[in-house]
Amino acid sequence: MNEQPALDPAAPLTPTGNLRRRRAVSRVAESGATLAAALAVGVLGIVVYSVLIHGASALSLDFLLEGAPNGIGPALVGTAEIVAMAAVFAVPLGVLVALYLVEFGSGRLAAPIRTTLDVMNGYPSIIVGVFIYILIVEPTESQSAIAASVALAIIMLPIVARGTEEVLRLVPDSMREASDALGVSRWRSVLTVILPSAVGGIATASILAIARAAGETAPLILISSNNPGISVSLNPFEAVPNMPGTIYRLSEEANPEGFARAWGAGFVLLAFIMAANVFARILLNRSRRKMAG
Amino acid sequence: MKIEERGYESRLRSSTLRAVSTAASPAAPGSVQPSRGRSADRRRSLDRFGDGLLRTVCAAAAVTAVGILVLSAYQIIDHASPAISKFGLGFLFSTEWLPNFGIFGAGTLLYGTLVSSFFALLIGAPIAIAIGLYLSLLAPKGVRGVISPMVEMLAAIPSVILGFWGILLLAPFVHKHVEPFLHDTLGFIPLFGPPQTTGASIFTASLILTIMIIPIVASISRDLFLAVPRDVQDGASALGATRWEVVRGIVLPTTSSGVIAASLLGLGRALGEAIAVAQVIGAGEAIKNHSLFETGDTLAARIANQFPGAITGMHKASLYYCAAILLVIGLASNLCAQWIGRRFDYRRAAAR
DSSP: OOOOOOOOTTSOOOOOHHHHHHHHHHHHHHHHHHHHHHHHHHHHHHHHHHHHHHHHHHOOHHHHHSOTTTOOHHHHHHHHHHHHHHHHHHHHHHHHHHHIIIIIOOHHHHHHHHHHHHHHHTSOHHHHHHHHIIIIIHHHTSOOHHHHHHHHHHHHHHHHHHHHHHHHHHSOHHHHHHHHHTTOOHHHHIIIIIHHHTHHHHHHHHHHHHHHHHTOOHHHHHHSOOOOOSSOOOOTTSOOOOHHHHHHHHHHSOOHHHHHHHHHHHHHHHHHHHHHHHHHHHHHHHHHHHHHO | OOGGGSOHHHHHHHSTTHHHHHHHSTTOTTSOOOOOOHHHHHHHHHHHHHHHHHHHHHHHHHHHHHHHHHHHHHHHHHHHHHHHHHHGGGGGTOOOOBGGGTBOOOHHHHHHHHHHHHHHHHHHHHHHHHHHHIIIIISOHHHHHHHHHHHHHHHHSOHHHHHHHIIIIIHHHIIIIIHHHHHHHHTTSTTSOOOOSSSOSHHHHHHHHHHHHHHHHHHHHHHHHHTSOHHHHHHHHHTTOOHHHHIIIIIHHHHHHHHHHHHHHHHHHHHHOOHHHHHHSOOOOSOOSOOTTSOOOOHHHHHHHHGGGOOSHHHHHHHHHHHHHHHHHHHHHHHHHHHHHHHHHHHHHHHO
16 A cells, blocks of 8 residues: 555546456446346336237227126226226225325324235235125125125225325425314315315325226136126126126137237227326326425 | 334324414413304314314224224134034144045145245245345346336236236146156156156145235335435445445345345235136145145135035135134234334334
């Protein structure tokens, strides 16, 4: 360390020796990281592209309107019904849980609830299916749309609750304090000040949850699978045909025509989910900007 | 407990605002009560009722969420009890699953679950962490704004579509190109045995699971890396560290527990995935010679495959037993992730 080489003012400023090696290592790491990101985008591209290519050829108006075995009309209606009912259960419940966490919960009580939401978020969906089978299908001895929507609601609940919690925390405390200072009671300020200013974020979370629930398959094959989907049925106390279940059933049968229909159904489902995700993202950005500005 | 994680009321109670808020509240003893009419009285009692109602309803919703979780665990274990009492813990190791003879054992399933998820994590976690690094440190802002949502979009693809794509397009590709290559180069390891007749295998299932866990781990680790203080990184750069040395020396060590927690969350997702795995793993019945290229089955996939057709009580009970095992493993990895993640939070809070 003591023997510094004599400084040569004319030496070129290019790395030599050890520094050259370190630079090379760094560059390899950088390109590795870039490659990994490209890989993920590439996989997304390949999956979406193949669904697009194979699905588009199966698509037609008849395909969207007719029942099985030619079309997916009843399955579309059934999925819409199940998911809508699930949203009716999950969105209010999720918002209330988030309100509890943000407005009322003390540290000791909120911790187990937050843990519960995190566990629910990682809960295998097949377990939810088994649970609802035990809870509803077995006692009533029949599969039903309502049971399916309860299962989907359990899957949606943590998404709605955590998303709402996040956006409620963005509501500045000064608004709550201003409301307090004016003598407004807590319930009025929650309903007229806090929730309205968070409504964009709540909508985002709900749409994301709906997109997730629409593609959820595992619970449905236990709870709402014995309807072949020949005609539209809306009775909530019977099994209704649904999109993910249809794709799953067609994919398990080794039938090329069925595969074509499965691609078509996959195309419709994926298009809906992607559109919902993009829409949710736009909504989130807009409400963030509104809240910041 | 971080202070901002508490509810507004709870914070209010312990803050300096307390004096103000209690003075403003009508019930506070000793406060000056202005004279008021009957309609104000009615409004006040309505407000008190409304406050109590809202708080009770919110608390009830929160308790419902906890209740659902506890009840589901109880119900599944309760329904599994015939199988638990008949097969005991030997169920975990027995590899015989013969519904027609009433003999059940989840050894094969447990093996398939652990092996497929382990390999998914082994491939997926490094890629996901690299993506997180790229998105947080390398990518120009415009590019990040495009690629970040795309990575998250990968998580939005429904598992049934991913599985369908897997069995029709990925599996034949893997069977024709990847498996022979791996067998030729790494065939001395028994895991990489000769390719089988189709591409449906534990290996293909691992690849599908890899695709599923990458977006989860990548987006969490991106957020972790973004939270590493910029000035420390700049300081290291000023001392002559290369970008990689900044990552090795500062970014990864400060976020290591968070990254581990993210990987555990990804693992939990992989362990519990039923549909996509059921589609590509081939529903194999036995562990033949530990080759990844043979068909296998996982706990979740077996439930999805056989539950609708299970007729005998013991068959159902055994599937419930599988669900209970899955529940325990999934819960363990999830709680572990939360515990590690929270410890990480504490340390960061203490460092501030």
